[in-house]
Amino acid sequence: DQGSAVSDSPSGMGMPTAANLLNPNQAANSLYVAQQAAQEKIHRELFVGNTPPGTSEMLLMAFLNGAMKRVKLCDYDEQPIVNCRVNTKFAFVECKSIDMANKVLNLNGIPFLGVLLKVSRPSKYAGPHVQCKTWQELTGVSVGIDPTVGGLLNSVDEKVNRELFVGNTTPEMTEFMIRDFLGRAMEQVGLAIAPGNPITACRVSGKFAFIELRSAQEAANALNLNNIPFLGAQLRVGRPSKYTGPETPHGNWEDILAKYMSGEIKLPAAGGVVPPGGVLAPPQEEPQSRVVEIRNMLTEEDLKDDAEYEDIATDTKEECSSFGHLKNVVIPRDGPGVTKVFLEYLTKDDAAKAIQSLQGRTFDGRKVEATYMAEEKFEREDYS
Numbered sequence: 001d002q003g004s005a006v007s008d009s010p011s012g013m014g015m016p017t018a019a020n021l022l023n024p025n026q027a028a029n030s031l032y033v034a035q036q037a038a039q040e041k042i043h044r045e046l047f048v049g050n051t052p053p054g055t056s057e058m059l060l061m062a063f064l065n066g067a068m069k070r071v072k073l074c075d076y077d078e079q080p081i082v083n084c085r086v087n088t089k090f091a092f093v094e095c096k097s098i099d100m101a102n103k104v105l106n107l108n109g110i111p112f113l114g115v116l117l118k119v120s121r122p123s124k125y126a127g128p129h130v131q132c133k134t135w136q137e138l139t140g141v142s143v144g145i146d147p148t149v150g151g152l153l154n155s156v157d158e159k160v161n162r163e164l165f166v167g168n169t170t171p172e173m174t175e176f177m178i179r180d181f182l183g184r185a186m187e188q189v190g191l192a193i194a195p196g197n198p199i200t201a202c203r204v205s206g207k208f209a210f211i212e213l214r215s216a217q218e219a220a221n222a223l224n225l226n227n228i229p230f231l232g233a234q235l236r237v238g239r240p241s242k243y244t245g246p247e248t249p250h251g252n253w254e255d256i257l258a259k260y261m262s263g264e265i266k267l268p269a270a271g272g273v274v275p276p277g278g279v280l281a282p283p284q285e286e287p288q289s290r291v292v293e294i295r296n297m298l299t300e301e302d303l304k305d306d307a308e309y310e311d312i313a314t315d316t317k318e319e320c321s322s323f324g325h326l327k328n329v330v331i332p333r334d335g336p337g338v339t340k341v342f343l344e345y346l347t348k349d350d351a352a353k354a355i356q357s358l359q360g361r362t363f364d365g366r367k368v369e370a371t372y373m374a375e376e377k378f379e380r381e382d383y384s
């Protein structure tokens with residue numbers, strides 16, 4: 001009862017017993033440990049400045065960890081950077097140890113998506129100075145050039161070497177669509193020489209657009225996209241009128257696709273080697289139907305649970321509505337159409353945009369196939 005609880009305390013006033021109190025030595029030791037842990041974290045943190053807008057934490061971590069492995073500053077299976085916080089124009093990375101943080105300092109000046117990253121200690125660091133090199137000193141390459149990505153450029157004067165003109169665009173082609181389509185085309189036939197979309201920016205103006213590549217070499221490679229078919233038009237890809245550099249030998253999209261499919265591995269623009277991988281199938285020049293059939297996106301297991309099925313249907317409708325006016329989504333749970341997804345759009349052009357965006361995507365490790373389906377067959381509910 002309440003009376004006995006009070007009498008249990010030494011003073012009879014409900015105060016904690018001496019056994020529950022830390023003695024002064026223990027309290028001081030706990031405070032010291034906490035202070036040491038905080039100080040150690042400061043020594044493991046680094047500032048990364050000049051990050052491009054839209055840089056994700058995962059991308060930056062993967063890039064810096066990969067760079068550390070490439071120049072053998074860490075073991076191949078090691079992840080020297082364990083955490084990352086990205087702000088608008090800078091980031092902070094946390095390394096796994098103080099020694100590893102000292103090594104990461106050698107990445108200062110590394111080219112990343114067309115800029116040179118600044119890697120240094122944060123302002124709150126008060127530890128000893130650690131002797132380190134710049135990325136250029138470490139790799140023996142001059143400022144602004146990286147051996148892996150063929151010369152990432154940072155100055156305004158050199159930006160013209162990374163820009164290309166894209167002509168014959170149509171009104172429905174957005175900046176995102178052009179950047180995504182051409183970037184994926186470059187990746188899938190080996191014209192990109194580093195992971196990720198090599199096109200960093202796109203601006204559309206009427207019947208033409210300008211794209212900016214992350215490196216001069218990839219801009220030269222992208223010239224091979226000339227005449228690539230997209231949404232019923234053949235895009236013209238070339239140097240802008242303000243370009244005054246040397247003429248770059250290159251082929252057209254037909255040449256690249258033919259060489260790639262025949263197994264020939266030399267790139268006309270760079271003389272480089274095309275890595276093995278999937279071949280980008282050129283889109284249909286004329287949309288065939290308002291209905292799109294998607295395969296390899298789902299498994300029968302995905303369709304068993306009612307709640308999960310509803311989530312899939314909702315997510316599919318939300319995602320695929322971004323390509324155009326979506327009238328109907330059909331996801332059979334049994335019969336010949338099980339695991340397939342059928343999308344009915346208002347127009348054939350909407351269906352063409354969906355196919356262009358969905359074809360070749362991966363979903364849970366499976367490569368998605370998107371094709372036209374005859375409208376008459378869809379109306380008969382023949383999903384075979």
